[in-house]
C-alpha cells in the first residue's frame with residue numbers, strides 16, 4: 001500500500017554526510033520503492049498529484065524518526081545456537097573446541113530449521129534488514145536458511161561454507177564435493193525466485209581451503225558474477241599459519257585465487273599490512289568491521305579510520321557468535337568504543353601499558369553519525385548492494401526502521417533531531433525499533 005510518512009527522517013549520504021528532515025516526509029509506492037523524500041510534503045504533493053492521490057498517511061510523534069535499516073555484513077547463522085557462550089578462548093582454539101562441533105550438527109535438517117528460524121527472527125527484531133550470512137558446509141540446510149530469510153522477508157546474502165583442509169574429520173569436505181555443492185547451492189537459491197536473497201561464495205578462511213579449492217571458488221564467482229565473503233587477518237597466530245602455507249600475505253592468498261573483487265567483503269582486517277590495504281582498495285574489496293568479536297576472541301583493535309582513509313569500503317558485522325550480540329546497534333556502539341580506545345593508545349601514556357609505539361596526536365576517533373553510516377549505507381556499499389538499499393534515495397527499496405526513543409523511558413525534554421539519533425545510538429535497544437520494513441513491507445510491528 002502506497003504510504004507517506006510525515007515526521008523526522010534521517011539517513012547518511014556518505015561517511016561524512018548525515019542528512020535529516022525535521023517535520024519532513026518520505027513516500028513509498030506500492031512496489032516498496034521510495035518515490036519522494038524531503039522537507040516539504042505539500043510542495044511534493046502539488047507537483048506529483050497522481051502519486052500523492054490515495055496515499056496512506058502515517059504521522060510520526062515528536063520522539064519518533066525514520067532511518068534506513070541496519071546492515072549486518074558478517075554473521076554466522078548456525079552459531080546463533082551458542083550465542084553468548086564459549087567466549088573464553090582465542091580464535092583457533094574456539095573454532096576447534098566449540099564451533100566446529102556445533103556446525104557439524106547442521107547435517108540435521110530439523111535442527112538447522114529451528115536455529116535458522118531463530119536467527120532470522122532475532123536479527124529482524126533488532127532491525128537488520130540486510131544480512132550477509134555464513135551457514136555451514138551442508139548444502140541442504142544452507143538452502144533452508146535461504147528459504148527462511150525469504151519466508152520472513154529479510155534481504156540476505158547466504159553462503160554455503162567451504163572447507164577442505166585444516167578442519168576436523170567430522171566437519172570437512174573434499175574439494176570436489178565443495179565445488180559441486182557450491183554450484184548446486186547457487187542454482188538452488190536462484191530457483192527460489194526471490195529478489196530478496198542471493199547466494200554468495202564463502203570459503204571459510206584461507207586456512208581451511210586448499211589453494212586449488214580457493215581458485216575453483218574464485219572461478220565460480222567469476223562465472224556466475226557472484227558476491228564473495230570470507231575472513232582476513234583476524235588474529236596474529238592465524239596470520240602466521242596462513243603466510244607459512246601460502247608463502248604470501250593473507251590478502252595475496254585470496255588475490256591469487258581471484259577472490260578479491262568489487263563484490264568481495266572480508267571480515268575483520270584487524271592486522272592488515274599497508275600493502276594489503278592498498279590491494280583491497282585497488283580491487284574494490286570491502287571490510288566488515290566486527291568490533292565485538294575482535295574483543296571477545298582477543299583478536300585486536302581494528303583501526304576503521306585507517307581503512308576508510310585508505311579508500312576501503314567498511315561496514316559492520318556482528319560476527320555471531322564470536323560476537324556476543326545479534327544487534328548491529330550494539331556493534332555500532334562497540335565500534336565507537338574501539339575507536340576511542342585506539343585514540344587513547346595513540347595519544348596517552350596509559351599507566352601500566354606505557355606509550356604506544358606510534359603516537360598520533362592528530363588522530364580523530366569515529367563520530368556517532370559516521371558509525372551510523374557504517375551500520376547502514378556503508379554496509380550496503382560493502383555488500384555491493386547500495387544501488388538497492390542503505391539510504392533514502394529516490395528509486396531505492398524502502399528498507400527502514402521506525403524508531404521511538406520514548407518507548408522505554410520518555411526523555412526529560414523535547415529533543416532535537418540530532419539528539420533523537422544520539423539518544424537511540426547510546427541508550428537504545430530493539431525495543432525502540434517499533435517497526436521494520438524490507439522492500440516496503442512491514443516485517444515487525446508495534447508491540448500490542
Ligand SMILES: [Zn+2]
Nearest residue numbers: 076231267319
Ligand atoms: Zn566470522
